[in-house]
Amino acid sequence: MDLATTWKRAVAGDAGFGPITRCEVDTQCNVVGEIPGWAPEDLDFASAKDAHNWNAQFVHLTMHVCRDALAHAGLEMNDITGPRTACMIGSALNGSDAMRAATLALESGRGHRISPFLLPNLCGNLPGGKAGILCGFTGLSLSPQGACASGNHAIGIGARLISRGDVDFVLAGGAEMPVVPEIVLGFANMNATIKIRPQDRAHGDWAQASRPFSEDRRGFVLAEGAAALVLAAEDAVTAHGLHPLAEVLGVGWTSDAYHFTKPNPETIVRSMRMAIEDADLAPQDIDYVNAHGTSTPKGDQAEAQCLREVFGDLLPQLPVSSNKSQLGHTLGASAAIEAVLTVESMRKGVLLPTINNIPDPNLDDLDVVPNESRACQVELALSDSFGFGGTNCCIVFRGA
Numbered sequence: 001m002d003l004a005t006t007w008k009r010a011v012a013g014d015a016g017f018g019p020i021t022r023c024e025v026d027t028q029c030n031v032v033g034e035i036p037g038w039a040p041e042d043l044d045f046a047s048a049k050d051a052h053n054w055n056a057q058f059v060h061l062t063m064h065v066c067r068d069a070l071a072h073a074g075l076e077m078n079d080i081t082g083p084r085t086a087c088m089i090g091s092a093l094n095g096s097d098a099m100r101a102a103t104l105a106l107e108s109g110r111g112h113r114i115s116p117f118l119l120p121n122l123c124g125n126l127p128g129g130k131a132g133i134l135c136g137f138t139g140l141s142l143s144p145q146g147a148c149a150s151g152n153h154a155i156g157i158g159a160r161l162i163s164r165g166d167v168d169f170v171l172a173g174g175a176e177m178p179v180v181p182e183i184v185l186g187f188a189n190m191n192a193t194i195k196i197r198p199q200d201r202a203h204g205d206w207a208q209a210s211r212p213f214s215e216d217r218r219g220f221v222l223a224e225g226a227a228a229l230v231l232a233a234e235d236a237v238t239a240h241g242l243h244p245l246a247e248v249l250g251v252g253w254t255s256d257a258y259h260f261t262k263p264n265p266e267t268i269v270r271s272m273r274m275a276i277e278d279a280d281l282a283p284q285d286i287d288y289v290n291a292h293g294t295s296t297p298k299g300d301q302a303e304a305q306c307l308r309e310v311f312g313d314l315l316p317q318l319p320v321s322s323n324k325s326q327l328g329h330t331l332g333a334s335a336a337i338e339a340v341l342t343v344e345s346m347r348k349g350v351l352l353p354t355i356n357n358i359p360d361p362n363l364d365d366l367d368v369v370p371n372e373s374r375a376c377q378v379e380l381a382l383s384d385s386f387g388f389g390g391t392n393c394c395i396v397f398r399g400a
Contacts, residue, residue, distance in 0.1 A: 001036055002068070007344050010352050011373045015207035015326045017221055022179040028195035029188035031202065031209045032179050033223025033328035035061075045134055053117045054130070056095030057177040058226070062127030063134050065228045066171050070135055073230040074242060075169060077136035081240070084168040085137035087128035088158045089175055089228065090150025092332035092387070094143075095121040097180050127175060139167045147387025148292075148329070150174045151227070151336030152395050156251035158231045168236040173228035173336035187222055190261075192296065194219035210329075211356035212293035212322035213300050213368045220294040223328030227336040229343075246343040249380070249398045250279025256390025263299065268306045268392050275382060275394040276310075283311050286318065286396070288351060288376070290342045290383040291368075293322025294329055303384070304363050319376065321354045321369040335385035339395065342383050346399035351376045 009016070016033045040060040041051040054060060066087065075081065098121035105113045120126050124143035132141055140161065146153035151174035158170030178184075187193040194209050195218070196202050202209040210221040237244055252274030258264035276283060292303055308315055323338050330337060345351055350373050357370040379399050386392045 003072070003340065003344070007341070010323070010326055010341065011350055013353055013355050013372060015210065015355060016223070017206040017209050017328060019206070020179060020184065023181050025181045025184045027185055027188045028197060029184060029193040031194065031196055031206050031221055032184070033221055033225070033330070034179060035224055053115050054121060055101050055115050056098035056121035058091055058095065058175040059121065059127045059130055061177060061226045062089050062175045063131045065173065065175065065226045066131035067135055069171060069173070069228040069230050075230055075240065081169065082136045083138050085171065086139035086158065086161055086167045086169070087131060087137060087141040087171045088144055088154035089128045089131070089171065089173050090144040090146060090154045090332050091124055091127070091175055092147045092150060093176060093178050093183065094124045096183060097177055098122060100180050100182060131171070137171070146391045146393060147389055148331050149335055149385040149387040149391050149393040150332035151334060151339060152383065152385040152393035153253065154336065155229065155231070155248060155339060155395055156253060156393055159248040159251060162231055162233045168233045170231040171228050172231055173226065174333035175226035176331045176333040177224045178222060178331055179224055184222060192219055193222055194295070208356045210295045210325050211358070212291070212295040212325050212354055213304070213360060213363050213366060214356055215358045215360040217295045217297055217300060219296055220324065221328035223330045225327065225330040225333045225337055227333060227340045229336065229339060244400045245347055246400050247398045248395060250275040250277070250281065250396035252276070252278060252394040254392045256392070258390050260390065261388055263302045263386060264390060265302060265306050265309070267390070268303070268386060269309045271392040271394045272306065272310045272382065272384065275396045279396040281380065281396065284314055286380050286382050287378040288345070288381045289318060289320040290338050290381060291320050291322045292384045292386050293324050293354065295324060301362065304366055308365070316365045316367060319351050319367050319369050319374070321352055323352060325353070325355045335383070335393065338385070339383055339397070342381050342397055346378045346381060346397065349375055349377050351378070
């Protein structure tokens with residue numbers, strides 16, 4: 001699915017959820033967000049043999065979104081731009097699907113069917129490296145491993161590389177293909193993902209499964225996806241005739257030193273404030289917050305409390321919405337996808353909704369843009385992302 005289609009469906013309030021088709025899993029956590037029609041062998045640069053050997057699907061997915069991002073930006077790779085272009089594509093789980101395929105082959109006595117590229121398939125940096133082969137960039141290429149904040153880490157590191165003068169361009173983003181039984185069951189067993197029981201309103205209506213900040217939220221919806229943004233130095237934009245869509249104005253990043261899954265409000269608040277201060281702004285300058293908003297009871301409550309700490313009495317007038325209500329949680333890709341949608345919101349003058357919302361009395365000071373998209377001019381937006389291990393990264397964007 002491309003950006004134009006994703007945006008159109010998002011504005012319409014659609015959700016991309018359905019029953020698992022990638023594998024068979026015996027669990028009530030059987031609703032996910034899968035990329036419609038995804039088949040690596042259908043890509044013009046991947047043969048059936050490529051799809052077999054490179055069976056960590058985030059490899060081809062990264063190649064696809066990087067090539068699309070460069071085309072969307074109108075940036076051609078050549079002898080001048082290629083060496084000055086870096087790639088930062090993060091992931092939380094890397095090639096876990098490739099390891100699963102290898103394990104199944106070994107257990108069934110077909111070790112000879114294990115991909116000869118198994119080890120490269122497991123490397124976080126390989127998707128960016130393969131994208132470089134496809135597209136022709138030769139600057140620094142690595143994979144920021146910041147769990148569910150990986151995409152924002154990629155954007156932040158990329159912006160810093162450009163400000164130092166190390167490169168002129170950065171492909172920054174994230175990619176994740178986590179719908180394999182072990183991952184699905186792992187999240188289910190830690191009570192992180194929603195269990196669709198007969199009495200749940202999502203039973204028979206998959207679209208209602210993810211409901212951040214809603215009174216009846218009961219866990220996130222696991223999803224797959226990817227996004228890449230092209231970051232560029234201001235003088236390079238002018239020199240190459242590019243058209244900027246937004247600016248990375250501030251970056252704030254912290255770690256919790258607290259717990260491997262429970263958030264630490266103190267360090268989350270510090271990451272938000274750091275991003276705003278790095279942008280040389282004050283909280284009252286922010287027009288919109290793209291929330292982490294996973295749809296877990298404790299996570300959403302903790303994020304709301306952090307927003308209260310940062311914005312105080314301003315919060316009730318500040319729109320705060322969660323794209324995960326429509327897209328689910330794409331782990332290491334989520335922050336990158338949400339960054340793209342934040343930029344589109346600023347460009348189009350439309351705030352995407354938090355769908356499936358039933359007001360929570362404990363969160364009645366949040367304007368979550370409930371259920372329907374809203375016309376709204378946004379110049380300055382804060383996009384928040386937090387991950388397992390206590391890693392936090394927030395970005396302030398300014399519209400072009």
